[in-house]
Amino acid sequence: MKIAIDGPAASGKTSLGRALAERFGCRFIETGKMYRAVALGLLRGLPLDAVVIDVAEPERFLLNGEDVTDLLHTRELDQASSEVGTRPDVRARLVELQRRIAAGVDVVMEGRDIGTVVLPDADVKLFLRASPDVRARRRVDQRAGDDLERTLRDLVVRDRRDSTRTIAPLNPASDATIIDTDRKTLAEVISEAADLVKERLQGH
Numbered sequence: 737m738k739i740a741i742d743g744p745a746a747s748g749k750t751s752l753g754r755a756l757a758e759r760f761g762c763r764f765i766e767t768g769k770m771y772r773a774v775a776l777g778l779l780r781g782l783p784l785d786a787v788v789i790d791v792a793e794p795e796r797f798l799l800n801g802e803d804v805t806d807l808l809h810t811r812e813l814d815q816a817s818s819e820v821g822t823r824p825d826v827r828a829r830l831v832e833l834q835r836r837i838a839a840g841v842d843v844v845m846e847g848r849d850i851g852t853v854v855l856p857d858a859d860v861k862l863f864l865r866a867s868p869d870v871r872a873r874r875r876v877d878q879r880a881g882d883d884l885e886r887t888l889r890d891l892v893v894r895d896r897r898d899s900t901r902t903i904a905p906l907n908p909a910s911d912a913t914i915i916d917t918d919r920k921t922l923a924e925v926i927s928e929a930a931d932l933v934k935e936r937l938q939g940h
Contacts, residue, residue: 737762737842738857739933740850743864744895744906745814746871746878748917748925749846752864755926757844760933765791765837767847767854768817770830772808773799775816784825791837809879811890818894821848822901848898851909860936862929863908866917868892 739756741749750766757764770789777787777799790798797805820826834854838845845854851861866874872888898906908914913932917925 737859737933737937738838738855739844739860739862740855740858740909740912741844741846741862741864742848742851742906742908742912743846744848744866744871744898745891746875747864747866748874748922749864751922752862752925752929753844753846755922756929756933759926759930760842760844760937762842762844763793763837764795765834765843765845766795767830767834767845767850769797769805769808770833771817771821771826772813773797773804774826774830775813775820776804776807778820779812779816784829789830789833791833811882811886814890815894818897822897822903824903827903848906849904851912852907853904856909860933861909861912862932863912863914864917864925865914868895870918 737760739762741753743749753764753766756762770791773789774787778784782800788800792798795805796803797808831854834845837843838855847854851858851863868888868891872884872891875887875891876882876884915925915928
């Protein structure tokens with residue numbers, strides 16, 4: 737079973753993905769961290785062809801053999817990862833790796849182009865939506881010390897870049913189920929998504 741979850745930053749993809757992976761016995765892959773790891777490597781001065789990204793279980797991201805998982809959620813990498821995501825060479829390498837990870841296993845994969853590009857034949861495709869204001873508040877809650885206004889500005893800039901880029905823009909797949917999360921608790925979102933997954937499983 738392949739479950740694809742897409743949506744903008746801080747829309748709840750990771751929390752939902754982890755919950756669905758645990759409930760249905762799937763491997764969970766947060767592809768945004770792969771882009772963050774590439775961005776970190778480039779910021780460290782590595783050329784792209786020298787950047788090697790590996791994903792170890794459970795949810796550990798390796799940059800040239802170094803576990804950098806706990807270094808990936810910074811404001812600097814928020815923007816840098818979005819910028820490297822516009823590069824065709826970066827996307828081609830990571831999409832190939834993401835497809836290889838998903839081959840032969842049950843997987844929940846979340847990102848921005850999973851249902852449209854990485855796993856277009858996924859059994860379940862979900863697209864989460866939330867307003868920039870709500871997402872900014874969620875991100876500040878996750879990261880103590882972040883400034884709400886600056887976080888909101890960063891998200892708006894990133895949304896614009898992600899939705900207008902020529903390669904794999906952030907758009908729901910034509911067959912994705914869209915879930916608006918603004919006025920829903922995480923538990924409600926998980927319940928709605930889990931019901932959809934169960935319906936698809938029963939249909940197979």
